[in-house]
Amino acid sequence: MPNQPLESFEYDNPCPIRDVLDRIGDQWSVLVLLTLQPGTQRFNELMREIGDISKQMLSRTLKHLEQDGFVTRTVYPEVPPRVEYRLTELGHSFLEPMQALVNWADSHHRTIAEARRRYNRE
Amino acid sequence: MPNQPLESFEYDNPCPIRDVLDRIGDQWSVLVLLTLQPGTQRFNELMREIGDISKQMLSRTLKHLEQDGFVTRTVYPEVPPRVEYRLTELGHSFLEPMQALVNWADSHHRTIAEARRRYNRE
DNA sequence: CCGTATCCGCAGGGATACTG
């Protein structure tokens, strides 16, 4: 996914931009990041907040996000255990353009739904 | 995927923003849109330009994009047949925030790759 | 409470052959 000079970009593997966008383009990453935007959250808080994500997928998603540096994971040696997740600078930085895209989707989903209906009628 | 008031948003099905983002969040949609950004393209031109997409996936992706109003499809009754695809206003409009995200990925993929390596060493 | 391990079903997508 190139920028200005479309031609100068390599679609060949490995494409770092596709690599990044594929990673956060999965079913859950963006939703998890947005849920973490207001501040620190614990694992089960995220579960409840998101609602329809399984433990496994939340766990995997958080691990990926931590691995890529979007999120930090802090374990408090207590009983019962407490683990807190929060966005890094990189995570917040990512949410800026992402939020713009979310806003776009929010503004245009009616137009899109309308286009879909029209297409299906014809 | 909410915006300002995170709480006011419904994660329940159907969520129109997730609906929109899921649709263009598939493996190919964004790449096809970016490839159409410079101007009109024919089917096989898109194939060659993108390189690693199959006919079937290009066909499906274009149909979805047309259905959602991102792209127009124009058939010229010639022999051999000629079909041209081009972005609509909606398509161009979408690419603005999307381009910002692509630029972000371009700017930060080294940082991310570095984070990944560090994570894997520990 | 915070996860991982295991099993499993199903849909996304590649390869190929065929059509207008």
Place this chain on the structure above:
DNA sequence: CAGTATCCCTGCGGATACGG
């Protein structure tokens, strides 16, 4: 040239049970 139809296989992700 511009697709569609068919086959097939991989891997994503849900459910469940178990571990620290």
